Amino acid sequence: MALIVQKYGGTSVGTTERIKNVARRVARWKAQGHDLVIVVSAMSGETNRLIALANDIQANPDPRELDVVVSTGEQVTIGLLSMALQEIGVPAHSYCGWQVRVTTDSAHGKARIQSIDEEEIRADLSAGKVVIVAGFQGVDELGHITTLGRGGSDTSAVALAAALGAEECQIYTDVDGVYTTDPRVVPEARRLKTITFEEMIEMASLGSKVLQIRSVEFAGKYRVRLRVLSSFEEDEGEGTLITFEEDENMEKAVVAGIAFDRNEARINVKGVPDKPGIAYQILGPIADANIEVDMIIQNVGENGTTDFSFTVPRGEFQRSLTILRDVQAHIGAAKIDANDKVAKLSIVGVGMRSHCGVASTMFRTLAEEGINIQMISTSEIKVSVLVDEKYLELAVRVLHKAFSLDQED
């Protein structure tokens, strides 16, 4: 008998039928003698509906009031799930963020959890009740409603698991775990039994949207065992356990998986005077316009000039170019070369640290297929390359095979 926190996302509670399915699954865990705290998101589509209402009124809705409006989505789900549990004879109590005092800072729309008051939750659990908590929301010191930002329900679940010292935090989603790569691209893609936190963070930030990255960081910080499971299969199986590398003694594969992201556009500023402060002069105006820059590369220059490259989300491509035309004149750059038909592909694995040759295997494999690499960027546990978008699927398939990701580890 253990204390388990389970989180069900928007598609898992997207209809009243699905909410009933979640209730039956929770009841099965309860029947095994576990104490359960359930965190839920808004029914799928609901948050977007609420944001659309707000946008009808204000192009840039007041952040405090937007939180008041959008936090209702999760509030509806907690009530409905509690009813569904009671309907099948499982006692349950629902709580909004402010009721169990999920205290956050006052950064509306992207608030950070500071503390959770566990007293009432413990009392309910002792009384045999399932406790249901609205994800994504909290309350600041002044009693104003806050939200944690998109995907914040994962973070709510991890924070609750940390505060309650739960045995495990189970994230139920529409996939049954973390895969070596997207099975729609590589049918041989295999579900990983375990993945380390560091790998998971790289996979998540690289476009493998299984978990919200902040929740993974949070879990790492507070040493919460996270497990990703499917809410759409009758038997959820074992999913993928996200482990602390240091804690686990198992032989790790060199490469855990391949992530990719089509939402990239490349901008190459050529013939830039090679002097201090030039990177800031180029990226400063981009950052001021709230455009998120992903890869950044600057090569050693020659003849007093250098080339400076970076990538931005595709939706920001035109806006970035407009900004850069001003910058170009100002810094005296020779020309701007840009391309929004590119994709980023990354191999990720903590095993890389001790195995040299991973990058060279990657480059050789791509070269053998005639795929040109436009940009390269590396970290301790990943190698990312930018390639022409039309070669993406091919590149993922050949690399999946080259690193034997289709073989059981």
Add this chain to the structure above:
Amino acid sequence: MALIVQKYGGTSVGTTERIKNVARRVARWKAQGHDLVIVVSAMSGETNRLIALANDIQANPDPRELDVVVSTGEQVTIGLLSMALQEIGVPAHSYCGWQVRVTTDSAHGKARIQSIDEEEIRADLSAGKVVIVAGFQGVDELGHITTLGRGGSDTSAVALAAALGAEECQIYTDVDGVYTTDPRVVPEARRLKTITFEEMIEMASLGSKVLQIRSVEFAGKYRVRLRVLSSFEEDEGEGTLITFEEDENMEKAVVAGIAFDRNEARINVKGVPDKPGIAYQILGPIADANIEVDMIIQNVGENGTTDFSFTVPRGEFQRSLTILRDVQAHIGAAKIDANDKVAKLSIVGVGMRSHCGVASTMFRTLAEEGINIQMISTSEIKVSVLVDEKYLELAVRVLHKAFSLDQED
């Protein structure tokens, strides 16, 4: 410069366009130098949508959880209205029931307000902000969300006006005041400049659904000046002021208005043994089945038997008859005569107290039109009659003329 509480109902905030209209109206009042506290309902249709979701899960939803779900409707509106005010340059802050501590008892779905914490509201008003409060909802001593029942937003507004000592509580609705009768039936129906609380309560309970009756009682108890106004006209005019009879020195008309209700069904239990306890034996099982009885009449009996009549809502007619068939055998009543094609019509006015002849004028007028009266019931300020439904419109029209209700008072 006065403190005014305004309440806008579901149709007044039914779309984002209408919410913007409400914001412009509030801004006009604010520009006149008033302090404003605004109470809003859920957008029309929203409460029903939420109840339907709950009913999808539980035929009889858990009352605590139903309150969690349905209270989100008002929460969405307060956020949107606050945005709409800020969009036109009027500073505003929204509050849920729990945030300004509208403390209620724990009777979920029909909670009663016990206290309101005015501190934060006063601070916002002093800072020049418009304060927006979610109607219909509160929080109990344990911190659970409660709701006040259908139409509870009116009660929220009156309670806030009482707690804050507001100059006036203005109820904005889809009609521009209280009329002498329904203008759809009598085109000559006239808007009343004033109506007394007692008359308003009789009009409200008799099917004139302008205000929720509990809010009127509440206003009477705490001496809150209530005004009914239209939110659909550019210039709201003066609406109808609901006065305390004792406070106003004006000459009152004998009859203030005519109310009617088609939702009536008559049941007549004939040949009942005329002995103590018989009323209870008939109505007890009806009350146990949660059927609300309206008019009740028992005449003096003869030959040891009497007739016992009462009315129930039309939707409960068949269920009532089923129950009564058992009762009939048990008490030995001769027969049951019943009719669900009846309507109740009432003339209301505090002036009746000092003017005899009101009832006889009513009966004579109906007789002249050949309209048979099936049941009669009276109170100090009203006379109600039950007639065949097909004569209802005719009856209302001739009585409206007979009591000169089309003339300015």
